[in-house]
Amino acid sequence: MTNVATQYGISGDTAKGIASSVERGVAEGALAPGATLPPVRRLADELGVSPGTVATAYKELRQRGIVVTRGRGGTVVAPAPAVASRRPPKVPQGLRDLAGGHPDPGLLPGLPPVSGQSRAVRSHRSTPRLAALEEAVREWMGAEGVPVEQVTFAHGALDLIGRLLSVELRPGDAVAMEDPGYHHLLDLLTALGLRAVPVAVDDEGMRPDGLDKALRAGVRAVVCSPRAQNPFGGCFSAARRDQLVDLLRASPDVLVVENDHASAVAEAPLRTLAAGGLARWVHVRTVSKFLGADLRWAAAACDATTLARHDGRMLLTSGWVSHLLQETVHQLLTDGGTRALVARAGETYAVRRKALLRELGERGVEAHGASGMNVWVPVRDESAVVNGLRSYGWWVAAGARFRLTSAPGVRITTAGLEPADAARLASDFTAVLGESEATYGG
Structure with missing residues (x-):
């Protein structure tokens, strides 16, 4: 176990001072995400304070999300918090985008004009x-x-x-x-x-x-x-x-x-x-x-x-x-008109999703999509499949940003994929799987 106090030199003679020292080390990059902090008693001995003072400092750091406690794994610096959600890569020019997860714009209603809405004075908070x-x-x-x-x-x-x-x-x-x-x-x-x-x-x-x-x-x-x-x-x-x-x-x-x-x-x-x-x-x-x-x-x-x-x-x-x-x-x-359009959209998305599932299934490709507008296809190598489909003119989403510990896969948004195109995509997908297995070992 690394003695971070020796490497970084955690200082302070009060709980607030110790917590500030650790936070400063995290902000400056001297204490990286996952770095293990010294056990309470060891740091207390090194700083000449009571174990209770160090325990209070660690508690404050936990409450603020700077560190986490992992049982026998000790107290460690928390993963760096996201300041923005991970954005998918831009769709390369000329590719058919099946990665975004968006609905078909042709199945969305027009919005009523703002000018026709009420501007009455009202107590919004009450x-x-x-x-x-x-x-x-x-x-x-x-x-x-x-x-x-x-x-x-x-x-x-x-x-x-x-x-x-x-x-x-x-x-x-x-x-x-x-x-x-x-x-x-x-x-x-x-x-x-x-x-x-x-x-x-x-x-x-x-x-x-x-x-x-x-x-x-x-x-x-x-x-x-x-x-x-x-x-x-x-x-x-x-x-x-x-x-x-x-x-x-x-x-x-x-x-x-x-x-x-x-x-x-x-x-x-x-x-x-x-x-x-x-x-x-x-x-x-x-x-x-x-x-x-x-x-x-x-x-x-x-x-x-x-x-x-x-x-x-x-x-x-x-x-x-x-x-x-x-x-x-x-x-x-x-x-009433919007409700009818929404009902038609749901039916259309189901037809498109099921068409791709059927075409993939007929080619022996496992895929999942019991509802909604996406299909998840387990693959051995996400990058190989994404890049392979790119060469055929398709752009799909690598599964890495959706996964914690689950197996690799790719997500295909079928909202705008007409059934007539599903067979071509499934055929191309099958070809890419064969190429990736030959390259990476099937």
């Missing part, structure tokens, strides 16, 4: 949510079995989830995350100083054995998708939902975050954990996949405690979601 939109949200979610006694709004799903995790958890706390999972959520955890505990997924969503292990390890929250899981495409079966609910009921202090990000275009029934009588839960929906990415709005139904904590923190920051934005969302959610 009435942050429009009553008509609240009612529409209750109808929307309640029709699929989500309890809707308490609802709230936010500036997108990541905004809401990030606010809740920052209120509920402290730096160093563990969160059960899908693996592979949504890379922006994984980056968000790092930025908050939280620890991701990987839970494997399959075609039915988060696996019960992995969740059980994570709960036993002491996670404080669980983040999962009930359908259109990104990037794997899984959706809860009734049996899987019941298995997960049974596990979560036994851990009433764990916050369960259900991210139903594709909802209306997932083309799969919702089997929600929220209906399982959990103590702490939130069901989150955004509209970016079927109304437009620039509508930075999300709705959530949750238990009363979660509502109070979320809205209390929001009141101190942004205060409310723009009423002009709320009116826009309400007009679209309640418009």
Whole structure:
């Protein structure tokens, strides 16, 4: 074990001074992420202070996310927090982009003009949510079995989830995350100083054995998708939902975050954990996949405690979601023509996804995509496949940024892939797999 105190020279004769010294070393790069700090008693002897003083300093550093404690592994400098989510590489010119995860622009509605919206003077802080939109949200979610006694709004799903995790958890706390999972959520955890505990997924969503292990390890929250899981495409079966609910009921202090990000275009029934009588839960929906990415709005139904904590923190920051934005969302959610377009979009995405799955399957290529607009294909070497498909004119997403400990794969967004093109892509994919196996050893 490296004696960092000798290498860097941690100093201080008070808890605050010791903590400041460690933080200075981290900021200057002298203490790298993963570096082991000296045991409490050893550092106390070297600095001539009591073990309690060093323990208090380490506790302060943990609370601020600068260090984490790993049991017998000791206290180590935390991974460098993300200041921005990892951005995918730019799509090379001339390639067909199947990497972005975006909906087909031709299946998105036009937005109503702002000039036609109300500019009435109102107390936004005392009435942050429009009553008509609240009612529409209750109808929307309640029709699929989500309890809707308490609802709230936010500036997108990541905004809401990030606010809740920052209120509920402290730096160093563990969160059960899908693996592979949504890379922006994984980056968000790092930025908050939280620890991701990987839970494997399959075609039915988060696996019960992995969740059980994570709960036993002491996670404080669980983040999962009930359908259109990104990037794997899984959706809860009734049996899987019941298995997960049974596990979560036994851990009433764990916050369960259900991210139903594709909802209306997932083309799969919702089997929600929220209906399982959990103590702490939130069901989150955004509209970016079927109304437009620039509508930075999300709705959530949750238990009363979660509502109070979320809205209390929001009141101190942004205060409310723009009423002009709320009116826009309400007009679209309640418009008959928009509803018909969204229904058609969901059906179209299902046809396109299934076409690629069928073509790959006929060529003996394993692929997953039970719902949503993405297909996950396990591969031996992600770079070889991505670069190989590039030579055929396709651009797909390497799976590395979605994975924690799961096996390699690539994600193909099928939202804009016409069934007529699926056969050519599958044929090219098969050729690339053969070429990569010949090069890297099949």
